[in-house]
Amino acid sequence: xxxxxxxxxxxxxxxxxxxxxxxxxxxxxxxxxxxxxxxxxxxxxxxxxxxxxxxxxxxxxxxxxxxxxxxxxxxxxxxxxxxxxxxxxxxxxxxxxxxxxxxxxxxxxxxxxxxxxxxxxxxxxxxxxxxxxxxxxxxxxxxxxxxxxxxxxxxxxxxxxxxxxxxxxxxxxxxxxxxxxxxxxxxxxxxxxxxxxxxxxxxxxxxxxxxxxxxxxxxxxxxxxxxxxxxxxxxxxxxxxxxxxxx
Numbered sequence: 226x227x228x229x230x231x232x233x234x235x236x237x238x239x240x241x242x243x244x245x246x247x248x249x250x251x252x253x254x255x256x257x258x259x260x261x262x263x264x265x266x267x268x269x270x271x272x273x274x275x276x277x278x279x280x281x282x283x284x285x286x287x288x289x290x291x292x293x294x295x296x297x298x299x300x301x302x303x304x305x306x307x308x309x310x311x312x313x314x315x316x317x318x319x320x321x322x323x324x325x326x327x328x329x330x331x332x333x334x335x336x337x338x339x340x341x342x343x344x345x346x347x348x349x350x351x352x353x354x355x356x357x358x359x360x361x362x363x364x365x366x367x368x369x370x371x372x373x374x375x376x377x378x379x380x381x382x383x384x385x386x387x388x389x390x391x392x393x394x395x396x397x398x399x400x401x402x403x404x405x406x407x408x409x410x411x412x413x414x415x416x417x418x419x420x421x422x423x424x425x426x427x428x429x430x431x432x433x434x435x436x437x438x439x440x441x442x443x444x445x446x447x448x449x450x451x452x453x454x455x456x457x458x459x460x461x462x463x464x465x466x467x468x469x470x471x472x
Contacts, residue, residue: 227267227268227269227270228267228269228320228321228322228323228341228410229268229269229270229271229309229312229321229323230262230265230268230270230271230272230322230323230324230325230337231271231273231274231304231305231308231309231322231324231325232258232259232262232272232273232325232326232327233274233275233301233304233305233324233326234258234275234280234284234327235275235276235277235280235304235327236275236276236277236279236280240458240459241457241458241459241460241462244328244457244463245275245277245327245328246279247463249463250470253283253287254327254328254330254457254463255273255280255283255284255327255328256283256287257330257470258325258326258327258329258330258332259271259273259284259287261330261331261332261333261334262323262325262332262337264334265334265335265337265341266334266338267337267338267342268323268338270290271289271290272290272292272308273289273290273291273292273327274291274292274294274305274307274308275291275292275293275294276294276295276296276298276304278293281293292311294307295307300434301324301326302409302416302419302420303420305322305416306416306417306419306420307420309322309411309416309417310417312413320412320413321341321344321345321410321411321412321413322410322411322412322413323340323341323408323409323411324408324409324410325337325408326407326408326456328456328457328458329407329408329454329455329456329457330455330466330470331454331455331466332408332454333450333452333454335450335452336355336408336452336454337408339355340353340355340408340410341410343379343410343446343448344410344411344412344446347446349444350380350444350445350446351411351414351415351443351444352409352410352411352412352419352438352443352444352445353410353445353446353447354373354381354405354406354407354408354410354435354445354447354448355405355406355408355447355448355449355450355454356373356403356404356405356406356447356448356449357404357406357449357451357452357454358395358396358402358403358404358449358451359372359393359395359396359400359402359403359404360395360396360453361395361396362394362395362396364404365388365393365394365402365404366388368387369386370386370404371384371385371386371404371405371407371433372384372386372387372388372389372402372403372404372405373389373404373405373447374389374390375403375449379446379448379449380444380445380446381435381439381444381445381446381447383436383439384405384431384435384436385433386431386432386433388402389402390402403449406450406454407456415443419437419438419443422437422438422441424437425437425441427440428440
């Protein structure tokens with residue numbers, strides 16, 4: 226089953242200005258993501274979605290398919306939905322849309338394939354995402370690391386910035402707590418429906434848009450992977466990535 230992947234990449238970033246175009250490794254930050262996504266065997270098409278002409282031009286300079294989107298979107302999901310709305314002619318082959326953030330340069334293609342496989346096999350769900358066991362208690366305690374609790378069928382019960390379940394420890398066997406990784410696969414028609422939903426109270430309290438979907442009764446399939454992913458949010462994050470990339 227092939228899918229289309231859309232990489233939302235915007236220039237505005239409070240903690241790391243213009244991070245999408247950082248290029249200390251010799252490649253743009255979003256380019257690292259694009260190359261990894263293209264290596265996934267179950268993704269047949271990769272599109273960079275941006276609201277800035279400089280990213281558009283940079284994408285085209287490396288041979289990437291790229292489109293301009295509205296600058297008014299409040300989330301990457303909204304930006305992805307705008308692009309997906311224009312895929313009318315490719316519904317048969319692009320019925321699954323994968324949202325990969327442009328600041329995930331170490332995303333593993335195998336995890337993207339796993340995500341597409343899980344959603345393709347899960348007829349009761351129209352959304353799938355990734356999670357990995359927590360290995361460190363300090364990361365588990367951090368509000369920056371989103372936690373997810375799943376049911377016996379591997380579907381999300383709740384997402385939170387607080388420690389859930391209460392009292393869980395990292396590094397246990399079997400795992401007691403899972404870290405949510407913000408990579409999603411959607412059935413295209415469902416993605417367009419989700420983009421029309423208004424924010425809800427739980428989402429605003431936790432600052433997690435996926436709670437809007439759970440609030441409206443959507444089921445989210447969670448694919449568990451042993452591999453973690455590092456998003457680039459701060460100058461320190463980028464420095465660590467650069468040091469690892471140039472070794």
